[in-house]
Amino acid sequence: MFKKLVESYLGVSPAEPGQGTAWKVSFHPPWPADWPSWCVLSLFVALIAFVVVISLRDSSALPRKIRVLLLCLRLLSLGVVALFLTGLSLSVERTGLPFAVVMIDDSASMGLVDRYQQEDDRSAIASLVGKQQVESVTRLELAKALLTHDDGQFLKRLQQNHKVRLYRFSDAPVLMGSGESVGPEAIDRLLPEITELEPHGDVTRPGPALKKVLDDLRGTPPAAIILLTDGIASAAAADKLTVVAPEALRRLVPVYCVGLGSSEPVRDLQLFDMLSTDVAFVDDPIDFSAKLKAYGLEGREARLELRRKDDAQVLASETVRIPADGRSLRVDLTFAPTDDGEFDFVLNAAIIPDAKQRARETNLSNNSEVRHVSIRRQKIRVLLADSIPRYEFRFVKHLLERDKTIELHTILQEADLEFSSEDQTALPYFPVKRGELYQHDVIILGDVDPAQLNSGTFDDLRDFVREAGGGLILIAGESFNPTSYRGTPIETMIPVELDRVERPDPASAESERFYPRLTLEGQKGTTIFRFSTDADENRNIWSALPELRWMLRAPALKSGAVVFLEHPSRSGSEGNLPVIAMQRYGAGKVLFHATDELHRWRYRAGDRYYARYWIQAIRYLSRSRLLGRSRAAELTTDRVTYERGEMVSMRLRFFDERLIPSNEEPVNVVVEGRNERQRIVTLAGTAGVEGVFEGMLRRAGPGTYHAWVSSPTFEGTPPSANFRIEAPVQELRIRSLARTELKQTADVTHGGLFRPANCEQLPDVVPAGFSVPLNLEAPIPIWNRWELLVLFVAAVCGEWFLRKRFRLV
Incomplete structure (x- = not known):
């Protein structure tokens, strides 16, 4: 109401239905615009204080009410003068409802x-x-x-x-x-x-x-x-x-x-995200994991069965209770193969009928998943070398000797002459001939003295990794590894920059205690640190592992190297200091340990986690040499049949790690369809999953399509997949x-x-x-209104009259 009265008094036309007004006050003071607000305010406060002090001093003999009245009149006249000086104006903006x-x-x-x-x-x-x-x-x-x-x-x-x-x-x-x-x-x-x-x-x-x-x-x-x-x-x-x-x-x-x-959703049971190892060994348990999700079946039971393709024999099974709609349930089955060869394993999920025989699901196409596993009978051949029998050497040697999947050879440079004859795993010297070195799948180099190696050994080691796809593990030591390898042919494949490596002060070993921390790559990019299939349990295991006390400081990484395990607090130029890092080099991989104290993980747990890490690391590094599979890669789509308008999800998975393209090399898939132009889909690497590339085909018309990988190139027939896009059964196909x-x-x-x-x-x-602004009317000057002049004159005259009355003038 007050707003409307003011606008009416100032001559502003009334708002129409559905409209309103907004006020905007503007000033045009005489002082420079660049004066800061605090300065103007300070001067104004000082002036008021001066006026108050003077007024109260002059009227100190008068009654209190008169003194306050005189002060108010003086301040009122000053306030009106301030309005005159500021050039106060009011702008009225027309607004509409939103x-x-x-x-x-x-x-x-x-x-x-x-x-x-x-x-x-x-x-x-x-x-x-x-x-x-x-x-x-x-x-x-x-x-x-x-x-x-x-x-x-x-x-x-x-x-x-x-x-x-x-x-x-x-x-x-x-x-x-x-x-x-x-x-x-x-x-x-x-x-x-x-x-x-x-x-x-x-x-x-x-x-x-x-x-x-x-x-x-x-x-x-x-x-x-x-x-x-x-x-x-x-x-x-x-x-x-x-x-x-x-x-x-x-x-x-x-x-x-x-x-x-x-x-209420349609009854449907879905099996997805099936995972397993690509290479396994006879009598070595294989973990098959998948996720189960259902709609309209909460509380019912489902049975999961693992079979070989084209074989009705159930290898493993488990019965689970179906969770709430849309919630995924992780399921793990374990099977120890007794035969070697190339096998396709099928995991199938089915609803167990209950006593009421309620309606079964209508879509059975998403109830099974297939994974190919290469099962090998031969053992992984490992060469373990060191200068002296350090703790790490001893414990690794003992656990590998006991493992039936490992064929171990060891070398101790400082051993006596009888060592090689008394120990069945011992070799008298480091392999001199390339053929002898290539008989191994993984080589573990401890604190090896390069002066005691043949002049061509480092060339053979480099080619063993780069050309033959072998795996190399370097365990840092206090004497030689890795600083003494600077300038050798293997320097380029070590994940850290050797010229910036620093050895810690031996006297400070006790004060350098730390609990290494898994990086995201260590958790998601590899399985060598997976001590349990349950993620929460794995984190609990890691949090309970004993501390380490010594590590080499390597603040700079090579381009392309990734850190799996890092120091929790100390950092270098590229993040926290690496404890375990990996670099892909040619067809193989190199794993670098900046510490030789992983054996401390044996405290109270024995070889439970220590052995699991070493076996998984060795298998991880040997995979390229042991793959032995005719398929180098596989191209798949998430479904075989699509409806028009749906996106086709493509996935290319490399089984041979030597063929995984670099970051600069594109991964392209050519899509060909009858009466359709040829299209190229570029796939991108999947974060946290090594050797997997994914992409989407959008807006393809109905028809049958053939997709094949055009880049990178493959020997023989490239990986391919077929799918069909159908005209959709519109609108009523989805009812919920x-x-x-x-x-x-x-x-x-x-x-x-x-x-x-x-x-x-x-x-x-x-x-x-x-409110929506409509139009802004011309500003209305307030500073020169006659009402203010009358108010100023009244205040001055009133003060003069009072001062005259009480003989102050």
Whole structure:
């Protein structure tokens, strides 16, 4: 009211219906504009203080009330003078109410009838359509009842703080009515049009429809968008609401979703993400892990069985209870092979029928996964060399001697002459001939003195890794390894820069105690540090491992090297100091230990984790030489059959690590289809998974396709895969309410998801939004108003009269 009175007094024309005004005050002071505010304020405060002191001093003999009155008149006159000097003016800006958009889904799926299970939903629906209609009301009829109930009170309540725009959509949004709805009469005109809506849309694209509305209101973003829909995107995943939700968030537009329909999912059991080792050994247990997810089957039991392809014999099995809808359950099965060869293992999941014989699942195509495993009978040949029998040498030697999958040879440079004859694993000297060296799969170099090696040994070691795909482990020592290898042919393949390596002070060993920390690469990029198949248990094991006391400081890594284990606090030029690092070199790999104290992990645990690490590390490094498989790589798609508009997910997995391309070399897949132009899909490396590249084919038409790898090149036939894209069975193929989709959209945009039970509260929840600026009228000068002049004269005269009365002048 005060605002309207002031505007009327200043001659501002009244606002029209649906409009408002905003005030903007401006100043034009006489002092320089570059004066800081604190300086002006300080001067003003000092002036007031001076005036107060002088006034109180001059009137000290007067009664208190008179003294205060004189002071107020003096300050009033000064305040008016200040207004004169500041050039105060008022600008009145015309504003309009913000938009609130309501979008009604009129696609064919909105013609479905649902049976709502929650009693509060049923009660709310009965209040809208009547009790007899609860079991037969369609989704669109429920939406129309919500908007038209009680003469459109839902829209009229929304209209109190907004201009309402109403759209219907299935594919593209269509504006209903005249556009902006201001006043109850406009809502009354919309109600018949809402009542006539029918679910005729043959495709639902809620994401693009939302994007189109946002673009239409780009200049004046709405305060909120209300969606009355089942959330189904029947054309493609790219049409989902969650794809456009970040754009709505960027424009600060919350989306409120009213979910119409039942979210009860179709009964379906899915098996995915099956993992196993690529190479295994006879009588060595193989862990097969996979994830199980189901819909509509919570509490039921499922049986998982592992078989060889084309063989009915069950190798391993497990029965599990199916978790809640959409929650994944990790399942692990173990099998120890007795035969060597190349085998495809099939893991299959099936529902166990219960006493009630409830409906079985309809989609069985996602119930099994296949993995190829090369099972070898020959042992891994390991050469372990050191200058003296350090603790690490002794413990590694003993555990490898006991392992049936390892054929061990050892060398001690400082051993006496009888050592090689008394120890069955001992060799009299380091292999001189290249052929002798190449008889091994993995070489472990301890603190070996290079002066006691043949002049061509380092060349052979380099070629053993680079050309033959062998594995090399370097264990740092206090005398030679790795600093004495500077300038040798193997320097280039050591993961750390040798010219920056520092040896710690032996006297400070006790004060250097530390607990090494696994990096992300150590957790996800390799299995050599996996002491348990359960991630939480593995973390607990690592947190309980004994501390280490000595390590070489290697602050700089080679380009391409990765750190698996790092110092928890000490850092170098590229992050925390590496404790264990790896570098791929040619066809093989090099693993560098900056410490020789991993044997401390044996404290209280014996060889349980210490041996597991060494065996897994040796197998990891020997994989390239032991692969022995005809397939160098495999190209797969996530499904065989797709519907038009769906993205085809492609995965290329290299089994031969020597063929994994470098970061600079592209991985391209050529896709060929009948009556379709040839297309090239570039695959990118999968983070945390070595040798796996993934990519997507988008917007391909119906037909049969053949995909093959064009880069890198392969000897013989390149990896390939076939798939088919079919024209979709539109709209009604998905019937369940996409509750998760709606919830994510609401959460991302800071809106809300409402059910029939509480959707009538929505107009009270929608934010009022910000007024929309329309036009700015000319500034009204305030500083030269006659009212201020009168006030100034009155204050001066009043003060003069009082001073005259009490003989102060």
